[in-house]
Amino acid sequence: MRSPVTFPWRRLAAWMPVAVLLLTGCESSQQARSMRLHENIVGVPRYFNRQNPWVNFDNPPTNTPQGMKIVVYLEAKENRGSGVYGDGILQADLYEVSFTEDGQESRQHVKNWAYDPEQASMFRGERTRLGLPYKLVLGWPELDLADKEIMIAISFRRKDGRLIKAQPVRMRVPTRV
Secondary structure (H helix, E strand, C coil), X not given: CCCCCCCCXXXXXXXXXXXXXXXXXXXXXXXXXXXXXXXXEEECCEECCCCCCEECCCCCCCCCCCEEEEEEEEEEHHHCCCEEEECEEEEEEEEEEEECCCCCEEEEEEEEEEECHHXXXXXXXXXXXCECEEEEEEECCCCCCCCCEEEEEEEEEECCXXXXXXXXXXXXXXXXX
């Protein structure tokens, strides 16, 4: 008489942790891979809504611009064309631009924002076709910049000290939005 075929429970039990990791770990490992911090940043593309980038922090809100929204993508050497999260300092500098009587431009540095990777994580956005963005909200409620020309310079300081700069944003702050 043939012996009944028994199910190899012991073999299955030995593979259970691997199966669980494969079934549940794929999404989390994909997520971990996308949240990886890159050190070799080589580009800092930035985008903003030219019609209305302004924000107001008053409660209830007023029409006075007190900051602006800007979206920043960091490009790593190995991920050109697709935004990544960086292992370094994401910074922005605000300048008030004026002109002397003889037409010479003068810039006065009025505010700085600097975010290490942990602080910058609060600005992380959902993946877009351009990659992983930082959606910065740069506020200056203490400054009166209405009807003044400003320049915002976005940059990324890598761990090796190299500063990667974006093209500065220049615009006139409206008196009302």
